[in-house]
Amino acid sequence: MNLFTIIGEALRALRQNRLRTGLTMLGMIIGVAAVVLMLSIGQGAQTKINQTIAEMGSNLFIVVPGATSSGGFSFGSGSIRTLTIHDAQAIAELPTVGATAPIISGTAQLNYTAKNWSTIITGTTPDYFSVGNWKIESGTTFTESDLRSANRVVVLGSVTAQNLFGGEDPVGKTIRITNRPFLVVGVLMAKGQSLTGRDQDDNIFIPITTSERQITGNQFPGSIRLMLVQCKSADDMDIAEIEITQLLRQRHRIAKGKENDFTVRNLTALADVATGAAKVMSMVLGAIASVSLLVGGIGIMNIMLVSVTERTREIGIRMAIGANQRTILTQFLLEAMMICIMGGLIGLLLGISGAWVVSQVADMLIVITLGMIGLAFLFASAVGIFFGFYPAKKAASLKPVDALRYE
Amino acid sequence: MLPLPMQTNHVGYPLIRIENLCKSYSLQDVNGRTITNQVLFNIDLTINQGEFVAIMGHSGSGKSTLMNILGCLDTPTSGSYWLSEKNVATLTNDELARIRNQKIGFVFQGFNLLKRVTALDNVATPLLYAGVGRSQSRKQAAEILRRTGLENFAMHQPNQLSGGQQQRVAISRALINQPPLILADEPTGNLDTQTSREIMLLFQQLNQDQGITIVLVTHEDDIAAYAKRLIRLKDGHIIYDKNNNTETILDKVS
Ligand SMILES: Nc1ncnc2c1ncn2[C@@H]1O[C@H](COP(=O)(O)OP(=O)(O)O)[C@@H](O)[C@H]1O
Ligand SMILES: [Mg+2]
Numbered sequence: 001m002n003l004f005t006i007i008g009e010a011l012r013a014l015r016q017n018r019l020r021t022g023l024t025m026l027g028m029i030i031g032v033a034a035v036v037l038m039l040s041i042g043q044g045a046q047t048k049i050n051q052t053i054a055e056m057g058s059n060l061f062i063v064v065p066g067a068t069s070s071g072g073f074s075f076g077s078g079s080i081r082t083l084t085i086h087d088a089q090a091i092a093e094l095p096t097v098g099a100t101a102p103i104i105s106g107t108a109q110l111n112y113t114a115k116n117w118s119t120i121i122t123g124t125t126p127d128y129f130s131v132g133n134w135k136i137e138s139g140t141t142f143t144e145s146d147l148r149s150a151n152r153v154v155v156l157g158s159v160t161a162q163n164l165f166g167g168e169d170p171v172g173k174t175i176r177i178t179n180r181p182f183l184v185v186g187v188l189m190a191k192g193q194s195l196t197g198r199d200q201d202d203n204i205f206i207p208i209t210t211s212e213r214q215i216t217g218n219q220f221p222g223s224i225r226l227m228l229v230q231c232k233s234a235d236d237m238d239i240a241e242i243e244i245t246q247l248l249r250q251r252h253r254i255a256k257g258k259e260n261d262f263t264v265r266n267l268t269a270l271a272d273v274a275t276g277a278a279k280v281m282s283m284v285l286g287a288i289a290s291v292s293l294l295v296g297g298i299g300i301m302n303i304m305l306v307s308v309t310e311r312t313r314e315i316g317i318r319m320a321i322g323a324n325q326r327t328i329l330t331q332f333l334l335e336a337m338m339i340c341i342m343g344g345l346i347g348l349l350l351g352i353s354g355a356w357v358v359s360q361v362a363d364m365l366i367v368i369t370l371g372m373i374g375l376a377f378l379f380a381s382a383v384g385i386f387f388g389f390y391p392a393k394k395a396a397s398l399k400p401v402d403a404l405r406y407e
Numbered sequence: 408m409l410p411l412p413m414q415t416n417h418v419g420y421p422l423i424r425i426e427n428l429c430k431s432y433s434l435q436d437v438n439g440r441t442i443t444n445q446v447l448f449n450i451d452l453t454i455n456q457g458e459f460v461a462i463m464g465h466s467g468s469g470k471s472t473l474m475n476i477l478g479c480l481d482t483p484t485s486g487s488y489w490l491s492e493k494n495v496a497t498l499t500n501d502e503l504a505r506i507r508n509q510k511i512g513f514v515f516q517g518f519n520l521l522k523r524v525t526a527l528d529n530v531a532t533p534l535l536y537a538g539v540g541r542s543q544s545r546k547q548a549a550e551i552l553r554r555t556g557l558e559n560f561a562m563h564q565p566n567q568l569s570g571g572q573q574q575r576v577a578i579s580r581a582l583i584n585q586p587p588l589i590l591a592d593e594p595t596g597n598l599d600t601q602t603s604r605e606i607m608l609l610f611q612q613l614n615q616d617q618g619i620t621i622v623l624v625t626h627e628d629d630i631a632a633y634a635k636r637l638i639r640l641k642d643g644h645i646i647y648d649k650n651n652n653t654e655t656i657l658d659k660v661s
Contacts, residue, residue, distance in 0.1 A: 001535050001536050001538060002538060002540075005535050005540070005541055008541060009535075012524075016523050313519075314521060314522070316519075317519045317520075317521060318521075318532070318536075319480075319504065319507070320478070320480060320507060320513050320519070321507065321508065321513065321532055321533040321536065321580065322504055322505070322507050322508020322509070322533050322536035322537065322584075323504060323536050324500065324501045324504035324505070324536075325500055325501070325504070326501075327536065399480075399481070400479075400480040400481075400507075401475045401480040401481040404480065404515075404519070
């Protein structure tokens with residue numbers, strides 16, 4: 001019997017028992033769909049984190065006032081004001097450091113014509129935009145001379161711009177921040193959420209000098225909430241951390257053996273932790289999905305074994321009229337594989353649609369790669385061959401007379 | 408009359424030769440001990456091409472056991488079996504499958520048709536196993552069904568056919584590869600008298616017109632009467648082997 005004919009016989013056997021075929025296939029469908037869905041969610045999360053990290057800016061330290069607390073660190077709990085703009089300037093002079101960006105922040109009420117919007121206001125230096133890897137959508141950032149003169153100029157985050165101006169171009173317009181007029185000089189490109197899930201685009205930026213004197217005010221002039229420090233190269237990160245710590249201890253006149261009154265955090269290292277976590281997560285998701293595929297496979301083996309027992313007499317008849325062992329083996333193996341491949345295809349479509357639905361409903365990034373599809377499919381076929389072989393072998397090795405006598 | 412092509416048969420050539428054949432089954436008794444149940448004792452038997460043999464005997468006398476060995480569905484415990492001068496014990500599983508496909512046509516008491524498969528495809532299946540394509544197989548199957556008077560039932564499934572029709576389908580299937588030997592184990596066991604007569608006439612016709620060797624198992628005298636040679640089994644021994652026409656009891660082959 002040629003392969004083509006055996007395929008026909010296998011297909012007919014599957015058609016003869018639609019319900020059983022369907023139920024067995026269901027195991028495969030769910031398994032493959034779960035694998036595709038889980039892998040795409042895991043891959044999506046990983047891609048998203050990588051994007052966020054790339055947008056965050058590279059080789060960054062964040063320096064905040066206050067000692068490292070045992071339970072992590074807080075972003076400068078309001079009362080501690082040990083870091084100053086001058087600290088930031090001094091650190092910028094270190095040979096390993098490229099640039100620093102001191103930050104003070106608060107909330108502010110914005111008005112443009114009849115529209116109101118309340119948002120976070122960040123006072124910083126022009127270097128902030130390059131350190132934080134911000135790109136300009138339109139206009140420019142504010143300049144060193146704006147900083148020196150404490151000009152009333154503002155750069156808008158994309159969400160803020162959208163909320164105040166709608167479709168209008170904000171550049172050159174004047175908005176009011178806590179009732180003082182500011183000239184909009186630029187709008188930033190959207191970045192999305194930060195690693196901690198905060199919307200980074202609902203934000204406005206003004207020169208730190210302007211902020212201190214006119215908007216947020218400052219109990220201790222010159223003090224800042226935090227600063228970003230960008231290292232010249234990734235290799236210098238370790239040295240830079242030591243240098244920054246030494247410099248600040250020296251400037252703050254901290255005696256030997258006394259605790260730091262500031263905390264230096266390596267953001268790149270934090271990012272690595274996040275990336276690692278995402279990888280582990282996608283592996284765990286993949287493993288869970290694989291288990292469901294395995295369960296589907298065992299279901300197939302179970303059904304095939306029942307099917308072999310149920311069809312023992314048929315196998316006997318086929319042997320009596322001339323089927324050899326290889327033909328019987330091939331037919332049963334093909335039946336198992338067809339269930340897997342058809343189930344795999346349906347599962348694939350279901351998984352992809354599911355991923356699409358998740359991306360729409362949960363607003364998550366979902367990544368489906370060809371490799372993923374190939375993997376799910378290969379796995380499905382392997383399950384078919386692996387779990388189909390034993391029952392098929394069992395069927396083929398029956399003695400014709402025993403098979404025929406089977407009731 | 409079946410207008411199948413006449414086969415070239417050499418009547419008198421030994422098709423089946425069995426020497427000193429024994430068959431026993433091992434079983435576990437209630438205490439888990441293995442007991443051996445011998446079913447066939449030192450059978451010697453030669454059947455020539457073109458013969459029509461009826462094997463008779465009471466239930467449990469070993470008729471089916473012998474038939475299964477003749478049909479290469481089972482293997483003897485000891486002794487030799489030559490089919491067309493080939494020692495069956497030396498053949499591989501694949502060669503045995505080929506012999507069952509090409510040289511032997513089986514007809515069973517319970518018909519043993521494939522369920523939920525049309526009469527046409529049931530008859531065509533042995534051809535598929537012979538490597539013939541599906542459409543060609545169906546064409547030949549349709550032709551055989553026409554000759555056995557079942558052309559109107561080709562697309563019926565077994566459960567839509569009467570017992571006699573099912574047995575005709577089974578006989579058609581047995582004939583499709585034009586085997587020299589047909590083995591029929593109580594083929595009329597499930598049929599009424601009139602249908603049994605028709606089936607036996609069909610066998611007689613196949614034997615007379617085409618020289619197909621037929622070995623038939625039955626426990627009914629009037630069915631055995633269609634055969635040319637009668638063999639009686641009792642408790643695994645051949646107790647007589649005689650020519651049907653002459654009624655002379657031949658010496659028991661020892
Ligand atoms: N597979 C088997 N295992 C054990 N004993 C068997 C088996 N097949 C047949 N027998 C025994 O062999 C004897 C002959 O059986 P069988 O050849 O079917 O008789 P018949 O066809 O003449 O009625 C019976 O006693 C039966 O119990
Ligand atoms: Mg019997």
